[in-house]
Amino acid sequence: MKWWTNPKVAIIWTIARIWLGIQWIEGGWHKVVDGFDATGFIQGAIAKAAGENPAVQGWYAAFLENIALPNGDIFSVLVAYGEVLVGLGLIFGVATIPALIAGAFMNFNFLMAGTVSTNPILFTTAVILLFAGKGSYYWGVDRYAIPYVKELLNRSKNLANTH
Numbered sequence: 001m002k003w004w005t006n007p008k009v010a011i012i013w014t015i016a017r018i019w020l021g022i023q024w025i026e027g028g029w030h031k032v033v034d035g036f037d038a039t040g041f042i043q044g045a046i047a048k049a050a051g052e053n054p055a056v057q058g059w060y061a062a063f064l065e066n067i068a069l070p071n072g073d074i075f076s077v078l079v080a081y082g083e084v085l086v087g088l089g090l091i092f093g094v095a096t097i098p099a100l101i102a103g104a105f106m107n108f109n110f111l112m113a114g115t116v117s118t119n120p121i122l123f124t125t126a127v128i129l130l131f132a133g134k135g136s137y138y139w140g141v142d143r144y145a146i147p148y149v150k151e152l153l154n155r156s157k158n159l160a161n162t163h
Contacts (some may be wrong), residue, residue: 028083093140
């Protein structure tokens with residue numbers, strides 16, 4: 001057993017995972033409940049691509065202007081519900097690795113859009129938890145769900161091979 005998957009060390013990863021999940025719930029819940037329109041954020045990010053020292057790279061501003069902005073409704077839903085789903089996954093340790101990847105991806109995009117805020121801290125925490133691997137969900141639903149799903153997949157694979 002690697003030291004970072006040790007059950008005692010996994011307590012630290014669990015605390016960090018739950019804290020990160022709470023941050024995502026706090027960020028996304030009001031967007032889901034009150035409604036969220038990402039177009040203002042997207043337009044603000046595009047504006048940050050101008051000037052002598054732009055905070056947003058030109059290629060990313062082009063992506064925002066040509067893909068994200070015309071599809072603002074879709075991006076609004078993806079961000080609001082994505083934040084809540086990432087938070088729930090992390091709090092309960094369900095689909096932990098996909099939730100960490102999705103959360104880190106959102107943080108990366110917020111950073112690319114010129115929004116620093118807590119994004120570097122959240123991104124770094126997600127990356128550390130990704131490196132912790134199984135230790136990040138030792139105290140979570142995935143500890144039991146992943147072996148169960150693997151067992152089901154192996155059974156169905158074996159059934160398919162016998163026919």
